[in-house]
Amino acid sequence: MGTKEAGHMSTASSEGERDKPHKFPPSPLIAHSSVQKWKPPDHGLVKINCDGARFAKENKAGIGVVIRNSEGMVLGSLSKQLSQAFSPL
Template sequence: MVKINCDGARFIKENRAGIGVVIRDSEGMVLGSLSKQIPQAYNPLEIEAMAVTIAIQFASELGFQHAILGADLFVLVKALVDDTQLLFVVGLVLDEIRYKANFFNELHYSHVKREGNNVTHKLARQAICVLDFTVWMEDVPPLLSYVVLVDIAGST
């Protein structure tokens, strides 16, 4: 079972958003990570929902079938766990998430507090520096290696 974490960030001045995703094994070692820039500064709920969609797609493309997905926006995680709808555009994104979840044999959702999502938060903030998206396999950007090590040390 892998742990997928995702987060979103808004860059109001640039009218852009960023998404960060990290996939880890049971020991906390990074299996893959990505930063993706979104060409519009959507509202926070929409960005977080897009982050979940991209995270599920990324994990599926890497061939993972059993996962726990953690996000820090409680209302979104609750809607996924309870299988309820949210309004307008986010409702459509939730439908897409539920569709993509079918590609997994087992997929659970969990709420992760902001402090437990540092790596993905920094990956989302880094998205302003990428043209579309950047993927790191079994790694994160060099400037985030320390954050991963601190995170692993804190969870032991």
């Protein structure tokens, strides 16, 4: 098995090549950046956004909901922590 050091990898495929470093081309860095701006619903409609998160170590989860009209005004919201989220009923 080889060891990796600063972009080089030493391999032990044969005795003579054990100390020969093999250079690999650098991997391209790919940045994924997407900024999403909230868009209001059409006039006369409401938009309901929701999200959730889970915390397995604590056996908990949480949810959040926001309801907005076409002007962006909050009509209602909810957040709730759910205990024993991963336990059988």
